[in-house]
Amino acid sequence: MGVALAAAVAASVNQRDQALQLGVQGVYLDFEFASKNAAKELLDRLDSTQVGMNLAAVHQDDKTGVVRATVAVPDASVPKLTKKITDYRNRNNRYGNPMNAALVTNIEGIRHAALRSIFVGDPRRLPEPHTPIWWETWIRAGTREEFLNLARQSQLEVSDTSLTFPDREILLVRSSLDVLSRIFLNSLIMAEVRLALDTPSVFIEMRNDEQVEWSDEAAARLLPPEADVQSSVLILDSGVNRSHALIAPYLAATDWQALQSTWGPNDMRRFDGHGTAMAGLALHGDLEAFLKSTTPKQYTHVLESVKILPPAGRNDPKLYGRITQNAVRLMESINPGRWRVTCLAVTAKDDAKGGRPTAWSSAVDQLASGVAVEEEAKRLIVVSAGNSQPSTADVLGNYLDFADTSEVHSPAQAWNALTVGAFTERTNMIDPTFASWALVAPFGDLSPTSSTSLLWHDQWPLKPEVVFEGGNMIADASTPEPHTHTDVRLLTTDYDLGAAQFRHFGDTSAAAALASQMAARLAAAQPTYWPETVRGMLVHSADWTDAMKGHRTSTSFQGNRLLLRRYGYGVPNIERALKSASNDLTLVIQDSLRPFKNEGGRVKTNQMNIHRFPWASLDLTALEGIDLELRVTLSYFIEPNPSERGFIQRFRYASHGLRFAVKGPLEDEESFKARIQHESRPDEGAGIRDAGNELWEFGPKLRTSGSLHSDRWRGDIATLQGCESILIYPVSGWWREKRGGVPDYWDRDARYSLIVTLRAPEAEIDIYTPITTALTVPVSTEI
Missing domain, CATH: 3.30.70 (Alpha-Beta Plaits)
Known part of the structure; x- marks a missing residue:
């Protein structure tokens, strides 16, 4: 240990710059302990005025449990620390035990610290x-x-x-x-x-002329889009102020429309510039990062806008479904070839009770499925989950109790939409004026106004599917309502340029804009992906934060259901969605099957597809003893048939359903398919006994709501190599049950995206090369 200490001190001293040495000189050292229990009693000894050491930061590795304590040690204190270690080696206490044993024996290592050692965050x-x-x-x-x-x-x-x-x-x-x-x-x-990057107050508090300087400087670094850009985000909102210097290059005049020409396409004070704020986030993300950088920026997607909110009066709520469809088709008639993500953050609070379909949500489902007009393309539609309005009393207690009874708004219950809730990492309150106020949400947890589907029946979809940053709130018992302080919000573009260039923004609207930006980036990088695939990839790349996982009291059905209906599948990761790593390989399959057939006047289940994966190509010995994670996501669109009669089997809301199942390690493919055919009929696949059900995080009963299903399997390489086949099979819907009429609804294909990722999260072992080599022969499909 003494050698390690000397080496760490020498490494630090050798990097010193005489020109920058002011005040007390010393070194930062990283002390490693095997566990939190080992470190708990010893941290006080490392923060010792007697020795002269100061504890700077403590981190624990979530995977290994190792605790790292970063300690500032003045040069004058290095000999004292060295003596503690040499005394352990050379001296005994009065009881005959080595001196300082409790400290030295629990230290796993001593290293020279770098700035990253005191970095807090991802x-x-x-x-x-x-x-x-x-x-x-x-x-x-x-x-x-x-x-x-x-x-x-x-x-x-x-x-x-x-x-x-x-x-x-x-x-x-x-x-x-x-x-x-x-x-x-x-x-x-x-x-x-x-x-x-999460304290926009410095910009909000500037005078407008100072904001103009920052905006102009950033605009000078904003490179125009490529001439042939094919990815876009369509904002359906209150319009957009296209005059903004940070929007104009990416919003062409022809792409700036209003549903009614007399409204004009510009944004309005009436809606507080909501559309312009959405546009800024959908293009730049949180604008502060771009403003504070110095490098040029070029985006791979552009903006489109159709104003759907009138400058006076209000739209008939019963017509919002048709309004949404007409707005999308208006932009499609102008730019028919674009890969478009439609972003909708206009919602109705009281229409989605219990998760039942409404006319608006059904219109969104119909629009996404592309069945309203013959040969229409399918579409990706991102919808905000909708905001609750908590009081101070609601948030000063357990604010999540209020969120869990605040239902997702219409049309966000649409099966085919990607519904986006909000979480937050904004917990840095800098403003001393509000030092006595309490932050509502802790780091990584649900945003205070985000709505959930905890109250919905399990037959309705898991909503939201994902969460993005939506900002935080602060509260004080002396005020009736919590405050949306700029320190804990996002920064975006303002519509009233005579007053301000920037504004703070948040809630599920902001989250939906950020989700749309990520979807458009992914579509630009992978233009052959279907809308179902991009929707699936956002979910597939998502994970719960530590704060979210902390609310799961058990891994039982109810414990997982709580998290899924509050946070969806978690926070998507753009890097994971865009590319594989050597120890993290993602395979994407876009395919179709014909779910039903007519035999002698009876409509029956018709086709199952089986996809085989070359897990056998992996080195069994190299991966022995290593935990592997297999994630499977199935995404498809249904054709809606809204009716209160949808609660009985014959008249269902969904045209069909698809499910996935994984072959057991001891099954052959024929017995596997026979088992699925036998087990799937009574309850639409929720009773399927997946091989090693205990190895799946959610299981078939929980993951089969809606039209997007995702689950994680964890196990060893020997078990995985016996589970090389994934079966996609149909379950019933109104295509099968509806009697008579033209056309024959059963006589249709259903397409789907299957996304499969194999990870070795705790190992630096190459699983990418052997599998991609084995995939030179296409994955087979069997009928």
């Missing part, structure tokens, strides 16, 4: 080393002037905004990772660093 969000961005820099109390001197020497910009606590002071600093690392290596000032 390391995947760290910028490139030379890219300057804004950081939240948490410094030790009393070191402000020392830090400002180092910042001036390094030509860094430090915001006047700060927040002071007894032990820490938080400063906003614009720096690259490289420059901030040099300050870290040459001082003992910093305790934590975080990305400051």
